[in-house]
Amino acid sequence: MSSRGHRVGVVTFPGSLDDRDALRAVGFLGGEGVPLWHADPDLHGVDAVILPGGFSYGDYLRTGAIARFAAVMDPIREFAQAGGPVLGICNGFQILCEAGLLPGALIRNRSLRFVCRRVHVRVETSLSAITAGLVAGEVLEVPVKHGEGQFVASPDDLARIEGEGLVLFRYCATDGEVDDGYNPNGSTHAIAGLRNERGNVAGLMPHPEHAVDPDTGPVGGQPLLTSLLEQALVRA
Amino acid sequence: MKYHFEVVVRLKGGLLDPQGKAIEDSLPHMGWTSVSNIRVGKHIELDVEAESEDEAQADVDEIAAQLLSNPVIEEVEVQAASAKGWTRYQAEATS
Numbered sequence: 001m002s003s004r005g006h007r008v009g010v011v012t013f014p015g016s017l018d019d020r021d022a023l024r025a026v027g028f029l030g031g032e033g034v035p036l037w038h039a040d041p042d043l044h045g046v047d048a049v050i051l052p053g054g055f056s057y058g059d060y061l062r063t064g065a066i067a068r069f070a071a072v073m074d075p076i077r078e079f080a081q082a083g084g085p086v087l088g089i090c091n092g093f094q095i096l097c098e099a100g101l102l103p104g105a106l107i108r109n110r111s112l113r114f115v116c117r118r119v120h121v122r123v124e125t126s127l128s129a130i131t132a133g134l135v136a137g138e139v140l141e142v143p144v145k146h147g148e149g150q151f152v153a154s155p156d157d158l159a160r161i162e163g164e165g166l167v168l169f170r171y172c173a174t175d176g177e178v179d180d181g182y183n184p185n186g187s188t189h190a191i192a193g194l195r196n197e198r199g200n201v202a203g204l205m206p207h208p209e210h211a212v213d214p215d216t217g218p219v220g221g222q223p224l225l226t227s228l229l230e231q232a233l234v235r236a
Numbered sequence: 237m238k239y240h241f242e243v244v245v246r247l248k249g250g251l252l253d254p255q256g257k258a259i260e261d262s263l264p265h266m267g268w269t270s271v272s273n274i275r276v277g278k279h280i281e282l283d284v285e286a287e288s289e290d291e292a293q294a295d296v297d298e299i300a301a302q303l304l305s306n307p308v309i310e311e312v313e314v315q316a317a318s319a320k321g322w323t324r325y326q327a328e329a330t331s
Contacts, residue, residue, distance in 0.1 A: 104308060105306055
């Protein structure tokens, strides 16, 4: 077993797809991935939690709507409220929004099409569990693959999100320019990821866990998951 | 007593309705050019066992707000079957 710290739980819901990739990515970067089950009543003492991508509960009703009420979400909510690092990727981001742990919601892409390609995102703040090692303005290459990634929020929420600097990433060009042409899903203000006020809860549509190994593509996910591992270590 | 309810969930106005747009885009191919503003919602029916219709209605209101709809993007409307003049389920419940 590895030393205390760096233990990152990855939740498997019925219909999760990227749980294995997330566990592998954590291990690849030197952490210990701990599989968590949707029915688990506790988090097995992990120091960080990842809600992975996929189609939990078949996306029935709305993406993330049913997963939000899974048993494991009670300890995750407590963990988040206690300051524990929680990362939601793609479907995990949708679940965090449904659970009210992040503001806004994700609806069908503007194009009506499923989008599967590499994108670039611009880091907007270093004040979060997954961007602590980065500087605002840095550009990362990561893949997206989703049908429902268009971020929307009420005008009040949007004002708060922008006013309090809760935007973590915006879709952009390779040089960091934000323009509608680089927005793969029509997200409001090109928002690709968000944090909560405290910064310990983060969610994004792109997949950092698919972008850690140079043998299989871009490595834009490395600094994000490395940051998460470091935050986990701080807690341990 | 068993009470029957109908829950209608609609996307809020102003939000893109992809299903509505897809349907709208297909209509000109069929020769219809006079149709616009198609919005697609969800229609959910359910039965609730309760002492009274008011009690059942309160349960459904809570379920509708917490699970069946997301207030960020949707509006939800709950209607008791009795208010719509439906009798089939009431007959079942009393038989």
